[in-house]
Amino acid sequence: MSQFLPEAILPYLPDTIQIIYLVATFFFIRGLKLLNSPATARKGNQFAALGMFIGIVVTLFDQQIVSFEWIIGGVLIGGLIGAVLAKKVAMTAMPELVAVFNGFGGGASALVAWGEFSRLVDPTTMTPDSLVTTGLGVFIGALTFTGSFIAFGKLKGFISGNAITFPGLNVINIGSMIAVLVLIGIFTFDPTNQTIFWIILGLSLLIGITSVIPIGGADMPVVISLLNSYSGIAASMAGFVIGNNLLIISGALVGAAGLILTNIMCKAMNRSLTNVIFGAFGGDSGGAGAGEDGDKTVRETSAEDLAIQVAYASKVVIAPGYGLAVAQAQHVLKEVAQKLEERGVQVKYGIHPVAGRMPGHMNVLLAEADVPYDQLLDMDQINPEFKTTDVVLVIGANDVVNPVAKTEPGSPIYGMPILNVDDAKRTVVFKRSLSPGYAGIDNPLFYAEKNQMFFGDAKKSLQALNEALNDV
Incomplete structure (x- = not known):
């Protein structure tokens, strides 16, 4: 694109481009900062998008790679x-979408590294540090690509959410990673050996699969966050490759x-990252609920009875979970809360860090229904x-309110910080059945x-409660 600029400007073009890159970086950092709060998250996305737009435009001045037709088309x-x-994508499917984005990000970074290497007639002209970053870019990017799509499959349900493992799998994964390194x-000392490059790519793709398959469904939010980090590291490696x-x-x-x-999510679950990756914990939540042997008493309530309880309460706290998202019940929940507030009831929402299937899932879901941000605690x-x-x-919450996390040292969730809902005078659990959560x-x-x-679908139950409040 530089051929279209006045000749007098060309000597200053490289420095100008770097300054504009710095401006784009400011927008990225500012965007991340604004994402800290639901109240400013939308503006944060806009800042980051503007930074990316600036970066794309200025890169057209910096790199002469492909024609404008391909760039504009892309x-x-x-x-x-x-x-x-x-x-079109529902909030319940947002974790799956993020997993796909991570995968494409990692795959794109791997392609950039491979493309930069393959376009050279003589690979030995690349410096050792460029060759190292090329190898690492391919490794991390390819691993992220296949790992993210395995995570997508587990979340979507066409791959079992249970930990799929066999004896020696962890040893194989660690050995494969060492082999790739x-x-x-x-490869750095002999870049002309194309066979080694393709072995690195193949092993990296395989590691992505074998490292995510043994992780159970309960840990998929952590895995998605980790893969998101991998995609960023892969992009950074690609940046080193192309300068x-x-x-x-x-x-x-x-x-x-x-x-x-x-790290925040691991602390919220009281588990180490090593335990998440190698622990094979958690699976599908379709198992039979304990207590069905008749030795435990379940007390049911109705919409009419519950309407009386909440209408005459002083303070009501709502603890949302993935069941709320599945039922798409956030809007009718807001209507219920609004009716309670009109009666003078104080309403607040308790948000666990890993409620739902990804960090911030509940915050975004409730913000979609215009729930005031100051009520989300x-x-x-x-x-x-x-x-x-x-x-x-x-x-729709389960494991994040399970008191065994505080009382049973032998439990797999023991020590996990939970919402202490059992401290309240009364709890009412909206759930389809007594089946266990992801922890099983x-x-x-x-x-x-x-x-x-x-018992029942969360949306239908809340609708019944909403109607019953009209008669109280």
Whole structure:
């Protein structure tokens, strides 16, 4: 594109491009900062999108790679697909969409590294550091690509959410990773050996599959966050390969943010990242619920009875979970909350860090129904308030309110911080059945004396409660 610019400007073009890259980086960082709060998240996305737009435009001045027809065509097609997905994909399917985005991001980075290497007539002209980053870019990008699509399959249900493993799998995975790193070292000293390059690519694709398959469904949110970090690191590696500072910085930002989020989620589950990757914990939530042997009492409630309880309460806390998202019940929940507030009831929402299938899932879901941001309290904020709460409505949540996390050292979720809903005067659990959650264990909260079960689809149950409130 530089051939279209005045000749007097050309000497200053490289420095100008780097300055504009710095401006784009500012938009990325500002966007990440604004994503910290649901109230500013939309603006944060807009800042980041503007930064990416600036980066794409200025790169046209920096790199003469393909013709404008291909670039414009790619932008139009990608933009159209993005717009359709933004409108059509339901909130319940957002984790799957994020997994796909991670996969495409990793795959694109691997292709960039491979493309830069393959276009050279003499690969030995590449510096050792460029060869190392090429190998790492292919390794991390390819691993992210296949791993993300395995995660997508587990979330979507056409791959079992149970941990799929066999003896020695962890040893094979670790051995394969070490082998790839050794091969990258060999490739750095002998880049003319194309066979080694393809072995690196093949092993990396395989590692992505074998490293995600043994991870159970309960840990998929952590895996998605980790793969998101991988995609950023792969992009950063690709930036080193092609010498693009903006790609290096933006990839590093994504990689760091993903690792921080992964660490936060592991703390919220009281588990180490090593345990998540190698522990084979959690699976499908379709198992039979304990307590069906008749030795535990379940107390059911009705819409009419519950309407009286909440209408005359002083404070009601709502603890949402994935069941709320599946039923798409956030809008009718807002109507129920609004009617309670009109009666003078104080309504708040307790959000567990890993409620749903990805971080922030519940926040976005409730924001979609225009629930006020100041009513959304995280776990540390809401837990002290349960002791002064009259009724807690647990809607579609399970493991994040399971008291065995505090009482049974032998439980797989022991030590996991939970919403202390059992401290409230009354809990009401909205659930289809007594089946366990992703952890695959029974929840004694269901049988507690001060708990009541409201069986059925969350949306239909809330609609019945909403109608019953009209008669109280």
